[in-house]
Amino acid sequence: MDDKTLTAPPSLGFRKPCGACASCDVRTMAVCAALADDEVAELEKIMTSRNLVPDEMLVSEGDPLRRVYSLTAGVLRLSIALPDGRRQITGFLLPGDYFGLADDDVHSATAEAIGAVQLCSFTTRDMQALMERFPKLKDRLHAFTRMALRQARDNQVMLGRLTPVEKLASFLLTLSMRAAEHKLSANPLSLPMSRTDIADYLGLTIETVSRSFTKLRNTGLIQLPEPHIVELVDNRGLQAVAGMDFH
Amino acid sequence: MDDKTLTAPPSLGFRKPCGACASCDVRTMAVCAALADDEVAELEKIMTSRNLVPDEMLVSEGDPLRRVYSLTAGVLRLSIALPDGRRQITGFLLPGDYFGLADDDVHSATAEAIGAVQLCSFTTRDMQALMERFPKLKDRLHAFTRMALRQARDNQVMLGRLTPVEKLASFLLTLSMRAAEHKLSANPLSLPMSRTDIADYLGLTIETVSRSFTKLRNTGLIQLPEPHIVELVDNRGLQAVAGMDFH
DNA sequence: TCCGCGCATTGATTGAAATCAATGCACCGA
């Protein structure tokens, strides 16, 4: 029966090198959504497909920026490190997200795969040229950048002014919302990243993250059937905790 | 065109309503730097000048976005508030900075004047149209947005992973650098914003901000001739404290 | 001149998150 699909060599590599865009999972939400079906062929011409294994580094802080990417499967983590090893994760990218919005010549952040990842890869040159040819494409990328800026600013509020439980509640809600937008399961929510990643995203230690999970569980707002799966039991309650309730 | 004679000198104002761009203080660094001298006339046609008195609110969170602004004098603070009154300042805008990069229809942040402020104001419609006419203008705004995104991400690192003294050192250095870029004094650095503003920017309380100032003063890294004027005595030392030294 | 007010600083105390330390548990290879 379907056992075959479950056991078959998973995820890594069902993307076809050509003609794949039309049937792509993220066709409607990624950059390429700016282009009509016939125009996407032009995008496909300059596209190369790339897979990452868990924890593989895509780019490192300081690397010259040569390529930009559209994420088609898996989750990417963006982080910035301090000289002494402290780390801040500035965001998680989901399928349909674009990587390469912020920088010009040099990468200001490190990008690593969380679990297996699939990407469409473009040289900055090619993408630049295509953007000139299809202004819609440029506009969409600009819109993405603006969205990323709003997210980054919301994150500043989270980091600067929320308490640990509030941070976690806010994180879970935001991730759930984004999962929905990206056609992933919003409610039994999957958390592919480790507690360390969550801590480095929220500006906390793993212990405090763990304790905050427990608090949310004990107050009945979430359930944790497994460490990497959360059920948002009381969405409203979570919003109240996250300081995001505007009655 | 004899523009000089037409200019009415209002309270704050050395800006002229017409023909002023050519001699504007921020002509070389603001958005308008994308345009040649003759093209700037087109920008000036759709521009209105506006002054703000200290603490005047330019826009409030949730307001519909109808106009965008280019700051010509003074400092603007951008903030986001939580329902219970907690506040996070996401950035300070200096002369030459642009306001209206992040949002589409609705303002996601409040913008208020710190001290007296002068702005060039444009309707989003007009600016949109001009951007279509002068792609260079659009490109420059996009570049601004990308820069703002990088700043916001650096801020996330600051908020999530630096200690109070590190935060303050980082703030002073960044502000000093930006002041220099904006043709303001970089070393006897002026801090027009209140301690409360600094606290809400760094994610601290005013007391902790004050104590951090004292620590930096006691370690000889800065001097504080007045509460709103800082001398960066040991720039390297400050960088080391700010966790920004890459040997 | 003096009072009151806003703002920054300093001191004392408290409390919450970091740190230190231990346990549990799943997974893996010997």
Next chain:
DNA sequence: TCGGTGCATTGATTTCAATCAATGCGCGGA
């Protein structure tokens, strides 16, 4: 089967920033 390893959780202790409280100081108005 049995250690060993990595990760999450929980508990005990410490530390440092928040809170509470007071003082100083410049400024404007009565």
